[in-house]
Amino acid sequence: MGGVHRKVNEEISQSLELIKELENVVNEIQKNEALFHSDIQNMSLESKLCILDKWVNYVGCYNGLNEIRKKYKNELILKHTEDSHTKFKNILLIYASTIAIRKNSVLLASIIEKNKYLESMLNESRPEYNINKKQYYHITQEITEISYMISLFRNKHYFDFMVNYYEVSGYVRDEIERELLDYASYNYLNVIKLVRNHRSIVFNNMIDFFGKNVFDFWFPFQKWVAISITGVDYSSRKEKYVSNEDINIIKAELLPGDVLLKRNNYQLTNIGLPGFWTHSAIYIGCLEELDEYFVDIPLDGCCLCVSEYLKVSYPKVYDSLCEINNGQYIIEVIAPGVVINPLDSIAKVDYFSALRPKLSKEDKLKALFVAFEYLGKAYDYNFDIMTDNSLFCSELIYKSYLCSSNKKGLTFILEPKAGRLLLSPNSIIKKFDVEFNSENAEFEFVLFYDGSERERKAISKSAKELSATWKLNKWRIVKRRIILNTQTRYPVVKFHSVLSKLRIILYGMFY
Known part of the structure; x- marks a missing residue:
């Protein structure tokens, strides 16, 4: 006792x-x-x-x-x-x-x-x-x-x-x-x-x-529905509007740290995503490109070049960048989670754009290091930007370029939706438009390839034309295609009926 x-x-x-x-x-x-x-x-x-x-x-x-x-x-x-x-x-x-x-x-x-x-x-x-x-x-x-x-x-x-x-x-x-x-x-x-x-x-x-x-x-x-419809394309085209020749031009224009955005027409996931632009990523480049671009940046007092630093501090990133000699890579968040992929995975699309943060090379490199910290994290099907265990595509942009005591960053306006704060890829272009040609602009224009239904190819467009794309109605192409290929208005009515039901089912699913 x-x-x-x-x-x-x-x-x-x-x-x-x-x-x-x-x-x-x-x-x-x-x-x-x-x-x-x-x-x-x-x-x-x-x-x-x-x-x-x-x-x-x-x-x-x-x-x-x-x-x-x-x-x-x-x-x-x-x-x-x-x-x-x-x-x-x-x-x-x-x-x-x-x-x-x-x-x-x-x-x-x-x-x-x-x-x-x-x-x-x-x-x-x-x-x-x-x-x-x-x-x-x-x-x-x-x-x-x-x-x-x-x-x-x-x-x-x-x-x-x-x-x-x-x-x-x-x-x-x-x-x-x-x-x-x-x-x-x-x-x-x-x-x-x-x-x-x-x-x-x-x-x-x-x-x-x-x-x-x-x-x-x-x-x-x-989550099951989101996974099931990821990558489902209901167009009859095998080739996207951005061609291999376009991609070769794109590769020559990009620099490490650039923010990339894309859109594919007739992608089923477009139903649940807000706005015209539907996916985003950060351009890395290749090891040689990283070494050359960041050659003057000191790395925590050591004399290593970026590729050697990655080999020591981010071995998984280094291994991914070594898979293809002289390959150019991006870091993005897709269904498997945060991954490093070849540039073609985001550039072989119908619409493609690139923006360059107006930051020093040192701050861009630090932003890339932040992005590398998230490599392997799961995809966030709840789209909650306040959690760190999983991410969605534009959340990686937001967190990588977030200001901190040791680096300058970018300021994004998060939009409240369904009780959560969100940043969509479309919002990034909206930010570019709002700040366009102003002293406070945090992005500079790199390039924009605009998919043309009529000409069946992507056409290089200007910064001004890119800045207006976030306002585009994402259904305009689908509606135009149905009207052009139909003798009667009945299919349009039927399409709206099906679309209404899908929007009810998928409401809040993505953003």
């Missing part, structure tokens, strides 16, 4: 330390509330890492308290003993841990709810920190969990009786037990008041419970 007493006392001390640490973490978050409320679009990588650091500390304390709580709730050590005081300690551990978790969850949620786009980052699985998928969601759902509310109410009355009983009996508590009991007794009413003062959290929890559980059901189907 003495061993059990010692173990319970040790865990009371451990619980008290975890509670104090949790309170300190939340106090730090409150002091840095401006950081958590800052505009996601202008948030630097350092700010994201600072938020992540505080979140890791919070979850560490939460997991420790939750383990203690679960242990004494599910395996009450002295359930069948007559030692009522040790039973009291056991229940005190459950009671104090639950109060600390609920109180600080409300305080955390009251900050995060003002910047809801942070939720996806906090819900991202991070096994290296023992953070589970949807961790923030499960922590905040406990605020309105009925079983815990009933448990707190029941334990409150239990302690009101037992404290009076021990006082009458003349029992003297040790300092740690008294401190934990004082914390629980003082903060019980605080939790009630906090929940009452943040009714929006309760309401949002109910909405989130419905929305997130529906999404868990819908997402596998959404």
Whole structure:
């Protein structure tokens, strides 16, 4: 029995330390509330890492308290003993841990709810920190969990009786037990008041419970459909409008770090993608090209050229670039995830354009290194730009060229859609158009090949003509083709009917 007493006392001390640490973490978050409320679009990588650091500390304390709580709730050590005081300690551990978790969850949620786009980052699985998928969601759902509310109410009355009983009996508590009991007794009413003062959290929890559980059901189907229609082309043409001769010209014009965009007509995935342009990538070039272009850039104080640096620091990237001698490569995000592919995979299309960031060579090289860090990451079929475990095509552009303390970058305007912030390939051309010929322009024009249905080839066009393409109706070509090849308007009506049904099914699937 003495061993059990010692173990319970040790865990009371451990619980008290975890509670104090949790309170300190939340106090730090409150002091840095401006950081958590800052505009996601202008948030630097350092700010994201600072938020992540505080979140890791919070979850560490939460997991420790939750383990203690679960242990004494599910395996009450002295359930069948007559030692009522040790039973009291056991229940005190459950009671104090639950109060600390609920109180600080409300305080955390009251900050995060003002910047809801942070939720996806906090819900991202991070096994290296023992953070589970949807961790923030499960922590905040406990605020309105009925079983815990009933448990707190029941334990409150239990302690009101037992404290009076021990006082009458003349029992003297040790300092740690008294401190934990004082914390629980003082903060019980605080939790009630906090929940009452943040009714929006309760309401949002109910909405989130419905929305997130529906999404868990819908997402596998959404992903399956997205994978099934990827690459499906319902045109009768075998060759795309950009020819091999065009690609040879394109290769001569590109430089490492260029942002590439493409579109194919009659691609089934175009239904779910917003705007005219549907895919993007970053141009790498070949090893020799990298060495030549970045010859004057110092690499962390070493004398290595870029190709040697890649061999040491990014061996997978180096191996990919060695597959074909003098081959020119891109890094892009497609169905398998973040991959390095030959330039032809994005240039052999109907419409192709290239933009060059107005940045120093050093900043471009750093952007490429950021992109290389994501190599092998999965494709993000949820299209959530706040998560890092998986990416979609234009998210790679956004994160690679994000400003940080050691490099300048590009500023993109993220568009809210279906509760998420998104950057589409079409938005990149829109940015180019908005800033066109201005002093603040962050892109310069490289080239644009415009597919011509009439001439059955791609025609080189100007920067001004490229800047207007983001406004094009992506259905105009399909409609024109149907009207030109049909004697009656019935197929057009039928097409609109089918299209309407597809748009309902695929709504929100891609962006």
